[in-house]
Each structure stands twice: as structure tokens, then as C-alpha cells.
Amino acid sequence: MALILSIAALNLYAASDTDKEDQLKAAFLYNFLKFVDWPADKLPDNNEPVVIGIYSGQKFAKMFEPIKDKTAGSRQIIIKEFACAAKGISNEDWNKQIEAFRQCHILFFVDYPDAEITKKIIEALNGRGVLIVGQKENFLEAGGNINFIIEENKLRFEINLVSTKNNNLKIRSNLLKLAKRVIEDKSSQETKG
Amino acid sequence: MLVLRNMTIKYKLMTIVMIACLIGLSLAGAAFIGWERNSLHKKMSEALSIRVAMIAENCKSSLAFQDNKDAEQILQSLSVDSSVIFGGIYDDKNELFAAYYHNSNKVRVSPAEFKKTMSTFKDNSLVISAPIVLDKEIIGTVCIQSDLKDIYTTLKHSVQIIIAVMFISLLAAFLVSARLQGVISKPILSLAKLAKDVSENKNYSARIVKQTNDEVGSLIDAFNEMLQQIQMRDSELLKAQKGLEMKVQERTTELSKTNEQLTTEVAERKSIQDKLEETNQELKNFVYIASHDLREPLRKISAFGGMLQKSLTGKITGDDAENLNFMIDGATRMTQMIEGLLAYSRVSTKAHSSEAVNLNDIVEQLRQLELSVLLEEKHTTIDVPQPLPVIDVDPAQIRQLMQNLIANGMKYQAKGNVPHITITSGPAADGMVRINVTDNGIGIAPEFQQAIFIMFKRLHSKNEYEGTGIGLAVCKKIVERNGGQIGVDSQPGNGSTFWFTVPAAGDSQLLAKEPKLAVQSN
Numbered sequence A: 001m002a003l004i005l006s007i008a009a010l011n012l013y014a015a016s017d018t019d020k021e022d023q024l025k026a027a028f029l030y031n032f033l034k035f036v037d038w039p040a041d042k043l044p045d046n047n048e049p050v051v052i053g054i055y056s057g058q059k060f061a062k063m064f065e066p067i068k069d070k071t072a073g074s075r076q077i078i079i080k081e082f083a084c085a086a087k088g089i090s091n092e093d094w095n096k097q098i099e100a101f102r103q104c105h106i107l108f109f110v111d112y113p114d115a116e117i118t119k120k121i122i123e124a125l126n127g128r129g130v131l132i133v134g135q136k137e138n139f140l141e142a143g144g145n146i147n148f149i150i151e152e153n154k155l156r157f158e159i160n161l162v163s164t165k166n167n168n169l170k171i172r173s174n175l176l177k178l179a180k181r182v183i184e185d186k187s188s189q190e191t192k193g
Numbered sequence B: 001m002l003v004l005r006n007m008t009i010k011y012k013l014m015t016i017v018m019i020a021c022l023i024g025l026s027l028a029g030a031a032f033i034g035w036e037r038n039s040l041h042k043k044m045s046e047a048l049s050i051r052v053a054m055i056a057e058n059c060k061s062s063l064a065f066q067d068n069k070d071a072e073q074i075l076q077s078l079s080v081d082s083s084v085i086f087g088g089i090y091d092d093k094n095e096l097f098a099a100y101y102h103n104s105n106k107v108r109v110s111p112a113e114f115k116k117t118m119s120t121f122k123d124n125s126l127v128i129s130a131p132i133v134l135d136k137e138i139i140g141t142v143c144i145q146s147d148l149k150d151i152y153t154t155l156k157h158s159v160q161i162i163i164a165v166m167f168i169s170l171l172a173a174f175l176v177s178a179r180l181q182g183v184i185s186k187p188i189l190s191l192a193k194l195a196k197d198v199s200e201n202k203n204y205s206a207r208i209v210k211q212t213n214d215e216v217g218s219l220i221d222a223f224n225e226m227l228q229q230i231q232m233r234d235s236e237l238l239k240a241q242k243g244l245e246m247k248v249q250e251r252t253t254e255l256s257k258t259n260e261q262l263t264t265e266v267a268e269r270k271s272i273q274d275k276l277e278e279t280n281q282e283l284k285n286f287v288y289i290a291s292h293d294l295r296e297p298l299r300k301i302s303a304f305g306g307m308l309q310k311s312l313t314g315k316i317t318g319d320d321a322e323n324l325n326f327m328i329d330g331a332t333r334m335t336q337m338i339e340g341l342l343a344y345s346r347v348s349t350k351a352h353s354s355e356a357v358n359l360n361d362i363v364e365q366l367r368q369l370e371l372s373v374l375l376e377e378k379h380t381t382i383d384v385p386q387p388l389p390v391i392d393v394d395p396a397q398i399r400q401l402m403q404n405l406i407a408n409g410m411k412y413q414a415k416g417n418v419p420h421i422t423i424t425s426g427p428a429a430d431g432m433v434r435i436n437v438t439d440n441g442i443g444i445a446p447e448f449q450q451a452i453f454i455m456f457k458r459l460h461s462k463n464e465y466e467g468t469g470i471g472l473a474v475c476k477k478i479v480e481r482n483g484g485q486i487g488v489d490s491q492p493g494n495g496s497t498f499w500f501t502v503p504a505a506g507d508s509q510l511l512a513k514e515p516k517l518a519v520q521s522n
Helices: A002-035 A058-067 A091-103 A115-125 A161-166 B009-058 B060-064 B068-080 B149-201 B215-312 B318-349 B359-368 B372-378 B395-411 B471-481 B508-521
Strands: A050-055 A075-082 A106-109 A131-134 A146-151 A154-160 B084-091 B096-101 B118-122 B125-134 B137-147 B355-358 B381-383 B390-393 B420-427 B432-438 B486-490 B496-503
Touching: A002 A050, A002 A058, A002 A106, A002 A131, A002 A146, A002 A154, A002 B060, A050 A058, A050 A091, A075 A091, A091 A115, A154 A161, B009 B060, B009 B068, B009 B084, B009 B118, B009 B125, B009 B137, B009 B149, B060 B068, B060 B084, B060 B125, B060 B137, B068 B084, B068 B096, B149 B215, B215 B318, B318 B395, B318 B471, B355 B359, B355 B395, B359 B372, B359 B395, B372 B395, B390 B395, B390 B496, B395 B420, B395 B432, B395 B471, B395 B496, B471 B486, B471 B496
Parallel strands: A050 A075, A050 A106, A106 A131, A131 A146, B381 B420
Antiparallel strands: A146 A154, B084 B096, B084 B137, B118 B125, B125 B137, B355 B390, B420 B432, B432 B496, B486 B496
16 A cells, blocks of 8 residues: 555656656746847737647647746737647648747647658748747757757757848847857857857 | 142142143044044954955855865955954855864854854954855855954054153153243232232232233233322321321320319319318308307396396387386297207208118107197197108207208198198108108299298298298208208199108118008908
């Protein structure tokens, strides 16, 4: 009986540990809203809601519970979840999905589909004012804007300035200085460490 | 203040100037220090507020993305200000997120519980905090603590400078006041000196030269005027004194003159009196000798006249017998007068000797001896209702006095009236006793009551009441010789009371009173 309980507790603990990390990520995503400038046509100055898209992660959307009622400035925050796109998706569905992605201001790749699809999505979103955030190695090289990393057991991030520029987004210096790695141009893709 | 009171005016003035200067400078210095301290505090908190605001701005993202290393780097910028001893960033749960300690000195700072800008001076340090606001939301607090060493160093320098300035100013004030105090103190000092001179030397002709037109100047004017008045009064007083002295001199001479005159007059009077007394004595002697020597031939006349009358009885008739009667009668009367004169003269000439005499005994002896015939003849009673006192007199003279008074009372009676004599006594002034001899006779009119005591003064003709006119004069003489007074209270027809006063014997009052008490107790 005691054994069963302890195993349950262990599981709970493990679960809560990852939950904590995910909650932090949600907070970071929320804070990105304050340090990134979107183009005026993408985010007009008329109190329209901000949309954060979660790509393939029903579980992760729960992590936004603490900030769900928060606002970014005077804007409401809308969390949208997207299912993982399958390989054999019809052209029409694909376009639909891409269109939905384009409505977002931040698109967070929780799960990482295979590199090809990812690359296609990122290319499709190029210049559309969507901050593409991921959490996988070489995500920046794949065209992502911000990538979460774990450094010294702490959640940190890295930034690809080139791709954000292509996406018509401006990263504020406050945020930039916190990045552990910044890709500033195509020739020197690995400068900062 | 007590110290100040006993100073001279010079030092008083200087001290007052110095004290005023010191107080003024101290107040100015204190105000300056206070103002400087406040402005330094203000400046410091302003500077720190800017610093805190900048840090709050810079560390927004660090706090938002939980990057405390970055926050610490931001806080490191505080190291340029050596007065900052602590800088801290607290998260929204008031937990220390990043900290900076000057020279690695760990200073305990209580977690900032404030979410708004505030600055507090406490324990020689300034604590300033500011909220970290991200998108209208407070996500943390920045707090900086700075020690006030710099301020205190600056203030210390200021205080040193102010003290130096005060010292120099006081020195200057001392020098200036030492020179300028003379403007006030000199006239007062000269006034004081003059006043002292005037009071010590009575030199009222001294004056002070007026130098200023202020209150001291008017004081000097008043003083000079006062001196002038005093001088005038002094000279007047001197004049008056001299006049008075002269007058006194005059009066004294006058008085001595008068005195001399008086003295000579008194001397003259004395010599006249001496002569008079001498003459009087001679006269007395003459009277005595004359009357004494006249008695003998007179006695012979009356004795032989009587014998002649007896032998001629029946032999001579008519006018002869009557003439013989006249002659004998005249001789008898002359004898009586000479006896009276002798008695009077004896009272005057005999040496006075007094002793205690019991008046009751005198009256009793008179009743038994000298007056017994007369009393029986006239059926007279002598009444002594109360015992009479013991008196201090010549016994022979008092006997004569009482005899004369009683005989007098029996003599002057209306025809057919039975004489009644009452003798009483009472106290008089100055330890004397008063003796009253009252009769029921014809009385004396008031206008004659003084005259009856003069020798040979008679109110009635010798046919009416026989008498010599000497008796009462002898009485008066006796009373006066014994130091008393004599008088009469009378109204015509109501009898007379002859009274006299004589000295009481030393224990006479006791003797006089004891029987009285005995009578009353019976």
C-alpha cells in the first residue's frame, strides 16, 4: 500500500516538475508580447485581441490557465490550439491550416513534426508577422524566431534576428540582451553563445 | 545676567554686541546647515530616485524572463556610486531576485513591502525604492540603500567653515565694538565721573560738554541744569545762613544785654528786699518791745483804776463815775489789743517748730481750760462728730488758732441765739488735712470774706460786738507759718465755716481712719 502511494507521489512530482517548466514557458510567451513589436497592419492600435497559437499540444494549452485572464496592455489574449498536421493532408486543408496560423501573433511549436513540414509552415508564414517560437535544437536554423533552451537548469532562449526581420517583427534590446544566442545575419549564423 | 550687571558700561556694550553677533551668526549658521542638510538630502534622494527608476526600467525584461544574472549585472552599475551600499531587485512576491552589495558588505535590508516610489531616511541611511512596472503591471520592486557619509562629510566641512567665519566675525565685532563703544560709553562715563566729583567735593560749578544729541545728550543737559540750580540754591543757602548767623549774633547780644539788666535789677531788688526785711524785722522787734513794755504801765492803770473805782464807789457820782468807767474800759481794751499784737508778733518772731499733734486733745483741753468759762456763760456746745486727725504743726500755735476760731464763732451771734460749734475734718490736696469750724452765727457777706483776715479790719462797731480786729489776722499768720491756707465759706444769716489746711502727721491718716472704721463697725 505504502509502495503504491510512493510511486504515485513520484509520478506526481515528475509531472509537476515538467508542468512547472511548461508554465514558465507560457509566462515567457506572454512576456514576449511586451518585448516584440508587431507591424501596425498585423496588430492595429484598436485593442484587437492577441492570438497565441499552440501547435499540437492540448496538454500545453492548460499551462496558460494562470495567464488566461490576463491582458497584454488592453488587449485580450486568445489561446488557439492546433492539431498536428498529418502528412497526407489535402491541399485545401493545408491552406486552411496555414491561413489559421497566419492569424496568430505567436505560434509555438510544442511538438515538432518532421522537419519538412516545419520548414513548409515556416516558409508559408514568412513576412506575415507571426513570431515563431520553438523548443528544439536547431529550430532557429530551421527558420524559427525564438527557441527555448535549458541552461544550468534554467529556462533560457535564443533568437534569430534574421528570420524575425523577415517576419517584419522587431525584437527589443531588453529581450535581445537576455538571449543566450543571437543569429544576426546569414553568414555568421553562430556568433553568440 | 548677574555678571553683566556688575560690568562697566564699556564691557557691557562690548559683551552685548558680541552676544548679539554670536547669536545672529549661530542662528544663520544653524539655518544654513539645516538648509544645506535638507537640500543635500533632497539632492541625494533625487539622484537615487533617478538611478532606481533607471534600474527599474532596465531590469524589466530580466525580471520578466527570470534572468537574475542579467539583473545583477544591471545592479553592478551602482558600483560607480560609492555611497550606495545595497541595491536589490525583488519579484512580485517580495522575494529577493538580485542583489548588489558595496564592497561585498552584506547589509541586511528588509524585503521591500512597498510597491510604489518612496524614500526613507533612517539609521544614517537613505532607502529608496521604486516599482518595476511592465505593461501597467507591477512585477517587482527595486530598492537602493545609500549611506549618508558623504552628506555628513559635506556638512562637517560646512560647519567647520561656519565656525571659522563666526570666529573671524566675532573678532571683527570685538575690534569694531571696542572702538565704537566709546561713542555711547564716553559721555556716560564723563557724566558718572562728574556726578562722583560733585557728590564727593560738593563742586557744583562743574559742567560737562555735550557731545551728542541723543538721550545721553539730553541727560547731560538736564544734569548741567540741575547742577546750575543746585549751585544757585547753594549760594542762596549760604547767604541765608550768613544772614541767620548775623541775626543770631544780634539777638545774642541783645539777650545778654537784657540779661545783664535783669541781673542788676534782681540785685537791686534783692538789696531792697533785704532792706525791707531788715526794716520789717526792726518793726516787729519794735512792736514786740513796745507792746511788751507797754503792758506794764497799762496793767498798772487798769489795776489801780479798778482799785480807785472800788474805793470811790458811792463817793463819786454822775459824770465822774462814768469817766472813770470809760478810763478803765479803755485801759482794758488797750490791754487786750496789746495782748493780740503780742500774740501776732510772737507768731512771726518765734522760731517755727512742728510736731505731731492730736487735734482731739487740743479741742478737749480748750473745752476744759481756756474756754470753759466762756462756754458755760453762753451755754455753748462744741460738737466733734468724727475724731479729728493728728497733724504736723506747732502745738502752741494750733491751740491759739483753734481757740481764736471757736471764740470767734461764739462771739458773732444774733442776740438770744445759743452758739453751736461743729468741728469736722477732711483730706485736702498735697497730703494736707482740712479742718472746718462751723458756727450758727450771723454769717459774713461775700464782699467782706477776704477783708476779715486783715489786721484791725472790723465789720462791726465795738458797741455791737467787742473785739480787737487782730484775732483772725493772727489765725491767718499761724496757718501760713505752718504751710497751709485759711478761708471762710459763709452767707449772711446762715452761719460761717472757717476752714484751714495743715500738713497731716506722717501716720495721721492711719490714726484718722482707724477710729472712723471703728465707729462704722459699731
